Amino acid sequence: MTKRSLPPLTALRAFEAFARLGRMTTAADELCVTHGAVSRQIRSLELSVGLPLTEGPRHRLKLTDAGERLAASLSGAFDRVERTLADLRSADAAELHLSCLGTFAMRWLIPRLGTFHDQHPGLRVRVTESFAPADFARERYDAAIRLTEHVPAHGGEAIAFLDNFHGPVAAPQLVNGRPGVKAFAGLPRLHTRPHLQAWAEWERHTGLSLPEAPQNREFEHLFYMLEAAVAGLGVGLSPFVYVAADIEAGRLAAPVGFVRTPAQFYLILPPGPAKPAAAAFRDWLLDEAGSVPVPS
Amino acid sequence: MTKRSLPPLTALRAFEAFARLGRMTTAADELCVTHGAVSRQIRSLELSVGLPLTEGPRHRLKLTDAGERLAASLSGAFDRVERTLADLRSADAAELHLSCLGTFAMRWLIPRLGTFHDQHPGLRVRVTESFAPADFARERYDAAIRLTEHVPAHGGEAIAFLDNFHGPVAAPQLVNGRPGVKAFAGLPRLHTRPHLQAWAEWERHTGLSLPEAPQNREFEHLFYMLEAAVAGLGVGLSPFVYVAADIEAGRLAAPVGFVRTPAQFYLILPPGPAKPAAAAFRDWLLDEAGSVPVPS
DNA sequence: TGTTCTTGTGACTTCACCTCACATGAGACG
């Protein structure tokens, strides 16, 4: 690949505008400069190319043959770039890139996305799983969903769209209808590695404490832990929204109910004007969250 | 035709170089700037396009999908312009545009051009007829041929490549073998409108004067006057080189010979570096003129 | 002949772009 040797590009742009519009004055208007600037640019281009590009008297300048050919080439080239940029922008506008807690995506978001797609058939939603604090400077998302107490100031919008409640859950056959914390007596305690302090927080929030567990099991993700709870491996602590469907379906039981946490589910938007797709998603999300049942 | 909306072109160029070369440092070298400049340009382009174009850690930056597509489009566009410019330049280099005295072209230059074409098969010579003083600012020629005493200073080269001799000529049957100026007694005098003082100059140069003419005839061009002389319409005054072939062939007679004029034939080159075709023409012309016979 | 329209151009000005120097962050290598 050899080094490019192109004349000054601003001169090319000025010349292309002149060729397209026929007069320097008009071209200057389009470029938001004075006619003198265009005149100089074209002259410098002729010098740099080494060929005359214009000819004729001042008040009726025409292009030389070389000028015509260059202008045709430039128009095509600029058109091409312009079209590519428009394509990129519209492709981007038609896509919503969302950074989301993995479990929330699987247990809450994805099951409900159908109505969003119905409302916005042109929009594709791309969900990327992420637990780290949202950092729009490092990774470019159109929006992020996090469970947190406080969203660090980042210049953008942050909306708490859903309260969080958590509580212990286990397979119904293990609990066996016993009421209160005694329901969990003798059951192994399930933990998630990223949030090992979760049980302690719950005990602080409720003032309750579970019977001593005969065993503790750690899982890499909340999602795996919930699968384990459903499979009867012990008692897990989960946000309500992740298990609402399982409780409804009788796959999990929550004998002591759920308690609200200080943390909430936030929709976090990057700084600057939100793109239309993100705004649409925000509206849909708030509407959808508004109709979510709250635990007893 | 709608107004163009393109991002800053220098940013596009920087981005294209980066995309092509893979690293900002290398791109900066190609563009003869520092890496910082390229970094800033690419950042400003991302801002102006509204899309991220690069991603990944600093030391191993990659293009995003959007970046790849834009880069491909830009490469194509720049290639196209570059190729057009190269075509224009080579087409121009293969052509020699010569501004020449019409009669000189017809009577001297064109008959000899064959050997020039033999020596430079790739070069096309375009001859434009012109009598006005050479003015490269108004009209773009690669070279001009003029008959003059002094070439006005114009910043370029001017080479006297051929001395000029002039003298009266007429059809041989009119002259009828008589010697000296008496040969022309009773013949009409032929003039050219652009140079009505020619006869007076000749008389001054030679100290001779022709017998009173019964008639004067004016022609628009020297070329027409020579045709008239050959046709026997009278006695004309002509530079030697224009009639050498006619005298040789016996179509014209020059009973009093030719006298050198202060004016010479000049090859005049425009200011600035001569293009190769013009240099080749100059060399050929000097060589060709060196072997021209001088009148007695 | 004067008026208007358009481009060319000398003199001056300014801000876009560049450079410099340092910071940052990720590998690589003892």
Add this chain to the structure above:
DNA sequence: CGTCTCATGTGAGGTGAAGTCACAAGAACA
């Protein structure tokens, strides 16, 4: 692990390319 290197990010500040302004020039039209 600490340090070295390599590539890019960035704040501060300098400068020349490119623009502005005002006037000149040249052609057309009334």
